[in-house]
Amino acid sequence: MAKSTFYSNGKLLITGEYVVLDGAKSLALPTKFGQNLSIEEVDSNHLIYWTSYDHDGSIWFEETIPFSSIIENKVQEGSQNIKSTLIEILHEAYKLNSNFITHSKGYKVSTELTFPKFWGLGTSSTLINNIAQWLSIDAYVLLKNSFGGSGYDLACAQNNSAIIYQLVEDQPQVETIAFHPEFSSKIYFVYLNKKQSSKEAIALYLEKQGSVGNSIEVINQITHTVANTQEINEFAKAIQEHEIEMSNLLELPTVQETLFPDFNGIVKSLGAWGGDFVMVISKENPSDYFKQLGYSIVVPYEEMIL
Known part of the structure; x- marks a missing residue:
């Protein structure tokens, strides 16, 4: 057959x-x-x-x-x-x-x-x-x-x-959309050494949920900025604002506060907070920093994204 x-x-x-x-x-x-x-x-x-x-x-x-x-x-x-x-x-x-x-x-x-x-x-x-x-x-x-x-x-x-x-x-x-930021060489994805269950994370979010109306407007605006800017500083600032907004909504500290407070760059959770990959914006290749802390999987943007 x-x-x-x-x-x-x-x-x-x-x-x-x-x-x-x-x-x-x-x-x-x-x-x-x-x-x-x-x-x-x-x-x-x-x-x-x-x-x-x-x-x-x-x-x-x-x-x-x-x-x-x-x-x-x-x-x-x-x-x-x-x-x-x-x-x-x-x-x-x-x-x-x-x-x-x-x-x-x-x-x-x-x-x-x-x-x-x-x-x-x-x-x-x-x-x-x-x-x-x-x-x-x-x-x-x-x-x-x-x-x-x-x-x-x-x-x-x-x-x-x-x-x-x-x-x-x-x-x-x-x-x-066409998304090809000129600064993509400054974006990396780092694996946090643990897989997060999306199903459980969603259940937890739905339990906690208060009024998300205001947050949705904020996130919509950030999504627009992130998808369209060609300025790395504007991109980084929007990503940071996103983390703060979600941190307040989820009543959880950001991944950067928790794991990488001394990192010279921006770290953002992706998907379910607390597992899988984070996105990193860094002027230099950050592999050494993360590897010293035991995070050996650091994938550059061009190798990860279609």
Whole structure:
């Protein structure tokens, strides 16, 4: 049988983390890294043989999933989390287009990340977008029915340029923009050595949430500045204002206050605060500073962003 392959881009949310859920305009950038999905129909007695590969070719997940588990959304007691999440996604996909189950005898499926799984560049969002491409269903509906979230990561998965993303009456509005700051050589992404659960971070935010109306206007203005300026000082100042605004809203200290108070430059959280990558604006290459503190993964802008 012929193989079908699909690919989706990873993502970084530069402005609007958390408040994107409440309709703030956010700047998001697709990454050069992403995930492949390949599907092969086989006569396997109504089973899916699923294998997930990390960027280095090592297998991080391998399971056999019966069609019946997908139809009934049936997870074995005490089964590992990854399998139950996958069955839930496939069950929601089945509800949107049942043909892949009703018209098939089985599949051999493999996924392959081009970034280390722990980087948090969108292992779930790239998978959901790839499954949606495979089954010709709406990725946003699939996300909403399974994982939840704002959907900006799906917009990055589907677009090869920077986007301004906004939820208007709960519907995604995606505007692709040209974003090539002249000072991109001064921007770096540093991995904080721990993966943050977006699901948990979102739940925490929704719990804390007071009135975000004023913050949304502030963040919208900052997003506009960050997306359009060619002045590094204006960019840095806007990024700093964003951190202060979110720090007040979340009632959490900024990552720079917490971890890098003596750093000569600007450090900004990306996505869920407290994990994954931070964005760094620095006149000099900051690798030595971060490596001394135990943060060995420092990726220049040009190597990270599509």
